[in-house]
Amino acid sequence: MVGYGFRGKILLVDLTKAEILVEKPGEEFYRGYLGGPGIGLYYLLRRSNKRVIDPLGPENILVFAPGLLAGTGAPCAPRYTVVAKSPLTGALGKSEAGGWWGPELKRAGFDAVVIKGRAARPVYLWIKDGEAEIRDASHLWGLETGEAQEKIRWELGDEKVQVAQIGPAGERLVRFANICNNLAHFNGRNGLGAVMGAKNLRAIAVRGTRSVEVKDREAVAGILRWVAENYRNHPLSAALHEHGTPLGITTNNAGGCLPTNHWETGCFARAEDIGSEKLIEKYLVKRGGCFACPIRCKRVVEIQEGDLRVDSRYGGPEYEALAALGSNCGIGNLALLLKANELCNRYGLDTISVGMTISFAMKCYEEGIIDQSLTDGLELRFGREEVLLPLIEKIARREGFGNLLAEGSRAAAARFGRQSEKYLLEVKGQEVPMHDPRVKSGLGLQFALAVNGADHWFAQHDPFFTARDSFGVRGMASIGLGEPVGATDLDHRKVRQVLYTSYLNGAYDMLGVCVFGYVARSVTPLDKLLALVEAVTGWQTSWWELLKAGERMLAMAKEFNARQGFTVADDRLPEKFFSPLKGGPRDGEPGLDPGRFAAAVRLFYEMAGWDPGTGRPTAAKLYELDLDWLVEK
């Protein structure tokens, strides 16, 4: 044993050579890079060797890395990160998923799997208790995710095998194809499923039966017990359990900020029909969860009869899916949305980009930019329920108009022409998630600055920091965020709040903890998380060290993006967010001020130690973060 909480082994797979090696970094490596995106970026940067990479070429480096606490029994810490260059954005691809796969990999004896090359034919990787092999996947190619998982478990003779895999969309290199595990947990964003598809890698199946050594098992179990006993008494974790993220549909609608008809308005007349209460009343069969998480915020839905049968194996929708495919497309038929969500999960598609790419096409259709001669005869108007499922099928199969949409909305705009790009809502080519920066300015900074394109968990969200009794202000005073900041303020205090919480969220990802288990969004406070890290690893550590690790990971990401040609000019927002809100109680309120927003982005760079000219972390910052191996000499 080399330490506690990590296994000390990284699996290196070269698919071109069909070669598998094991690297054994020392404890210092784990203390600096922790896990998840820290380890992912380390290998991506080391192995891509300063080159500009083709995201769908064999040279792309694809890393699967559980967080440091994953698999240790720490509560709400199931997550693993997938890192590679994104085929959707051309920038860093980085996406987290919960479920069971990350903990299983740790139990199987590895802290990460680093994959390069391209297999000559479809393969999958089989990892069991310290051993790994590349197996034929020809018989899996083309199958939906549910069928493929069943076949893999059957042929390996073990129902407990955890399968991270792509679906047919990833095989066909749809640029927003995702990776799923256990059919209902997703590395959803950045099109990382297409990277697997390009490598002819259908799945990574894992089985581990060896517990991860931790320094103080009793202390870890005690904190897990504390979460189990307290989550129902905390309003945020109790709401996550009871309603899940679909809670956001009716609450955002009431505030006039539920994206509707490609963000034309923030009010959707049928919001109640697709909200969490209707979902619970009509279709919820179970509240699902992840490894060692008592909160269980996931929805499991089922429809057994009629034309829209929905299989509960594929889980259920998050807020993002209901808004992106629903209100954003003007569709208020909940059963149809559950089916659309399930289809995306069968085929391996990111529901946010699917919904936003379809709504972009609808907007272009309504504006007369495109017509039925391009859309395979489909009348793409907002609210037309009959087009939703056919469009998802077409995208997944790359058929006709779907082949065009499968390249993402920015590529679609280039094909549509006729100034259609003015209706795009993306950053760095990734379609924006379902949160309006005009009601929370820090979220706007997140969208613009996120290293992996528009992302809603680059940092914490503004409403949790607006008053003395806000959960963020109460829970993060110890890391310098004890003063309230207005939701739409855009001064230096807001920039600092986004900066510090981007380090915090970076550390969360590196530890593998879920934002829905920890402050500001949930029950577990920072001191308990610190105690967990110490109990798992045996290190005497601090929030200073953990936040520095988060900052280190972001600096590495920024350096990667600079090497791929990204600059501060790419850290921008769509024009929409500088125009007034429409509908609801905020009707007519102004959007973000462009001058103040640009100044805030620049201030973020300066606070972070990033050069606004080159987009890179300064040499001084790299030295400070112990990243001298990244300094250009």
Next chain:
Amino acid sequence: MVTVRLHAALRSCLPHQSGVLRVSAAEGLTVRKVLQDLGVSCGAVGLVLVNGKMASLDRRLLPGDCLELYPIFGGG
């Protein structure tokens, strides 16, 4: 009287599930006071509407007002 309507997850703060109650519009009554009396954490509230318009926690309430409270939400 002031009509108070709690939505979605906030409803579980009341003993009954309707989410609607009427409170006496005492002199100086504010949204914050209503929340304190109900035992609802201010941090759990994301949106306050009084008569359909956005309002702060310190907003004074008058007889006949309709107060609507929605849970805080972020991320998803």
